Amino acid sequence: MPFRHRAVKLGAAIALATSALVxxxxxxxxxxxxxxxxxxxxxxxxxxxxxxxxxxxxxxxxxxxxxxxxxxxxxxxxxxxxxxxxxxxxxxxxxxxxxxxxxxxxxxxxxxxxxxxxxxxxxxxxxxxxxxxxxxxxxxxxxxxxxxxxxxxxxxxxxxxxxxxxxxxxxxxxxxxxxxxxxxxxxxxxxxxxxxxxxxxxxxxxxxxxxxxxxxxxxxxxxxxxxxxxxxxxxxxxxxxxxxxxxxxxxxxxxxxxxxxxxxxxxxxxxxxxxxxxxxxxxxxxxxxxxxxxxxxxxxxxxxxNFNADGTMQRVTQTTTGPPPNPGTGTGPGTNLAPSATRSTSFVSAWENLAAINNGGVPANSADRGNLAYGNWPERGTQWVEYTWPSSRSINKVATYWFDDGQGIDLPASCQVQYWNGTSYVPVPGQSGCGVAGNTFNTTTFTAVTTTRLRLSITSAPDHSTGVLEWQAFQA
Missing domain, CATH: 2.115.10.20 (Glycosyl hydrolase domain; family 43)
Structure with a gap:
C-alpha cells in the first residue's frame, strides 16, 4: 500500500493537461x-x-x-x-x-x-x-x-x-x-x-x-x-x-x-x-x-x-541544499542492498532496536535517535551485526553511521567487514580502512564478494559498548 504522506473563472477553454515536457x-x-x-x-x-x-x-x-x-x-x-x-x-x-x-x-x-x-x-x-x-x-x-x-x-x-x-x-x-x-x-x-x-x-x-x-x-x-x-x-x-x-x-x-x-x-x-x-x-x-x-x-x-525516541517531532532545519540523495533499494551497481536484507546481531539492548541499521534513515548526527538506534549496552569487547539475503549478492562497499549516546555507548575502537564464504566468516579482500568517525557515514571499499551473508564485526573502546544508526551495503 502506498505511504502517505500529507482567482477568476477561465471557462471551458482550459482543458486538462495530460502530457507535459518531463x-x-x-x-x-x-x-x-x-x-x-x-x-x-x-x-x-x-x-x-x-x-x-x-x-x-x-x-x-x-x-x-x-x-x-x-x-x-x-x-x-x-x-x-x-x-x-x-x-x-x-x-x-x-x-x-x-x-x-x-x-x-x-x-x-x-x-x-x-x-x-x-x-x-x-x-x-x-x-x-x-x-x-x-x-x-x-x-x-x-x-x-x-x-x-x-x-x-x-x-x-x-x-x-x-x-x-x-x-x-x-x-x-x-x-x-x-x-x-x-x-x-x-x-x-x-x-x-x-x-x-x-x-x-x-x-x-x-x-x-x-x-x-x-x-x-x-x-x-x-x-x-x-x-x-x-x-x-x-x-x-x-x-x-x-x-x-x-x-x-x-x-x-x-x-x-x-x-x-x-x-x-x-x-x-x-x-x-x-x-x-x-x-x-x-x-x-x-x-x-x-x-x-x-x-x-x-x-x-x-x-x-526526524523524531525523538518518545515519538515527538524534532524541529525541521530549513536548508538551501535540500536532503542528501536517498535512492533506497533499486537495482544495478551502487544500489544499497541493506533494506532488502534480514538483520541479526550478537546482542541488542532491550531498549534499542536492531531495525535501525537498515531502515533507510539519514541521521543528523551520531546521537540522533529519530529513526531508531541499535546499541549493545552493557556488552563489551567484540559484537557484530549481520545481513542475510535469500540468494547471493555481489557487494563491494559498505557505509556505517555509528551511534554514540554520550553515555555507555561510544564510537568503536575498530571494526572489520566480513563475509560468509560457504564455510565460515572471513574478512572481505582488499578492505580499505573501516572508519570509526562520528557524525558521518564511514565508507569501506573492498574487492567484490559474492555472498548471502555479510557481517560487521565491532570492537568497543575500553569500558564502553557500541551502536549503529545505519549500515549500508552496496551492490558491485
Whole structure:
C-alpha cells in the first residue's frame, strides 16, 4: 500500500493537461524547482517514487493576490533530484467551478488516485472542495463527482472550505480534514471516496489552528501538523505562520498539542506535508526563496524530518541544499542492498532496536535517535551485526553511521567487514580502512564478494559498548 504522506473563472477553454515536457533537475537544492513558482505541496509515495502535487503561483512581480489556475506534479526516486511532469489538473477539470486552484492532496484507494482540491465554486460559497480521479499517480484526472464534496451548504462546514487532507487508516476507513479561518473540520469518507460518511465534526485540541492540516500515522500514533499564526512561540508577526503539531490515539482525536515542528518561512503562508520515503521522513513545504519569489510567488522545498525516541517531532532545519540523495533499494551497481536484507546481531539492548541499521534513515548526527538506534549496552569487547539475503549478492562497499549516546555507548575502537564464504566468516579482500568517525557515514571499499551473508564485526573502546544508526551495503 502506498505511504502517505500529507482567482477568476477561465471557462471551458482550459482543458486538462495530460502530457507535459518531463525535465529532470540537475542538482539537489531548495527550492526544488525555480523555472516557475509552486505552492501548497502534498507528497505521496507510490512504490519507489515520491510524488509532490503542488499548485502553481502565477502572480505577476509585485502582485498582491494569489493567481493560481493549475496543479502540477513533480517526482523523485531519491528525494533529491526531481522530474517535472507538468500540469495534470486545472480549474477546467471542474466544470462547475470558477477559479482559484488552491491547496490539494492525492490519496490512493483501490488502485485509483483521488485528487482533493480547494477550488472556487460558482455558487454562493467562496471556496469548495472538489475531487478528481485517475488510474495512475500522473492521471489523466477527471472530475469524480460533478460537484463539490464540501461547500458552504455542508452542515457545520468551515468558515473557509480549503486545504483538504485525506488519511486512510489501517482498517480502510478514510478521513477528511480541512478548513481555514481557525475553522478545522473533519468527517469520515465512504469507501467510494467521494461522499461524506456521517456528520462533520469539529476536532478539539489543535491549539492555535489557522489552516493547512496534514495527517499521518507513525508507530500507532496519529499526527496532525497545521499552520498557526500566533506569536506565542510560533511567529514574530501574525502576518506569518509556523507549523504546529498535535498527536492523538484515534483518527478523530481528541488531539494533544505538542509544539512547533516548522518555524516561520520566508512567505507569509506556511503549508506543509509529511511523508516517509526509503525509510527516512521528510517535511515538504513552501517558501519565497526562489529568484523573484514572494508571498504570491512561492516555491516548494524539501528537508529532513526526524523524531525523538518518545515519538515527538524534532524541529525541521530549513536548508538551501535540500536532503542528501536517498535512492533506497533499486537495482544495478551502487544500489544499497541493506533494506532488502534480514538483520541479526550478537546482542541488542532491550531498549534499542536492531531495525535501525537498515531502515533507510539519514541521521543528523551520531546521537540522533529519530529513526531508531541499535546499541549493545552493557556488552563489551567484540559484537557484530549481520545481513542475510535469500540468494547471493555481489557487494563491494559498505557505509556505517555509528551511534554514540554520550553515555555507555561510544564510537568503536575498530571494526572489520566480513563475509560468509560457504564455510565460515572471513574478512572481505582488499578492505580499505573501516572508519570509526562520528557524525558521518564511514565508507569501506573492498574487492567484490559474492555472498548471502555479510557481517560487521565491532570492537568497543575500553569500558564502553557500541551502536549503529545505519549500515549500508552496496551492490558491485
Amino acid at each position: 525535465t529532470p533537475s540537475a542538482d539537489a537544492s531548495n527550492p526544488i524547482v525555480t523555472s516557475y513558482y509552486t505552492a501548497d505541496p502534498a507528497p505521496l509515495v507510490v512504490g519507489n517514487t515520491l510524488y509532490i502535487y503542488a499548485g502553481r503561483d502565477e502572480a505577476a512581480p509585485g502582485g498582491n493576490n494569489f493567481l493560481m489556475r493549475e496543479w502540477r506534479v513533480l517526482s523523485s526516486t531519491d528525494a533529491a533530484s526531481w522530474t517535472d511532469h507538468g500540469a495534470k489538473a486545472n480549474i477546467g477539470t471542474f466544470k462547475w467551478a470558477g477559479a482559484d486552484a488552491w491547496a490539494s492532496e492525492v490519496e490512493p484507494r483501490n488502485g485509483r488516485y483521488y485528487w482533493y482540491t480547494s477550488v472556487n465554486g460558482n455558487g454562493a460559497g467562496w471556496m469548495d472542495i472538489g475531487v478528481a480521479v485517475g488510474d495512475s499517480p500522473l492521471g489523466p484526472f477527471t472530475d469524480a463527482k460533478g460537484g463539490p464534496l464540501v461547500s458552504d451548504s455542508t452542515p457545520n462546514s468551515s468558515g473557509l472550505n480549503i486545504d483538504p487532507t485525506v488519511f486512510t487508516d489501517d482498517d480502510g476507513q478514510a478521513y477528511l480534514y480541512w478548513g481555514g479561518y481557525w475553522g478545522v473540520r473533519a468527517a469520515k469518507l465512504k469507501p467510494n471516496m467521494i461522499e461524506l460518511d456521517g456528520p462533520v465534526v469539529t476536532p478539539t485540541g489543535l491549539t492555535d489552528y489557522w489552516e493547512a492540516p496534514w495527517m499521518f500515522k507513525r508507530n500507532g500514533l496519529y499526527y496532525m501538523i497545521y499552520a498557526a499564526n500566533d506569536t506565542n512561540g510560533c511567529v514574530t508577526s501574525s502576518s506569518y505562520a509556523c507549523q504546529r503539531y498535535a498527536t492523538a490515539t484515534s483518527p478523530l482525536g481528541p488531539w494533544r498539542h505538542r509544539g512547533v515542528v516548522l518555524g516561520q518561512v520566508s512567505s507569509t503562508t506556511n503549508h506543509a506535508g509529511v511523508v516517509q520515503f526509503n525509510g527516512q521522513w521528510y517535511m515538504v513545504y513552501h517558501n519565497a526563496n526562489a529568484p523573484g519569489g514572494g508571498n504570491f510567488r512561492r516555491s516548494v522545498a524539501v528537508d529532513l524530518l
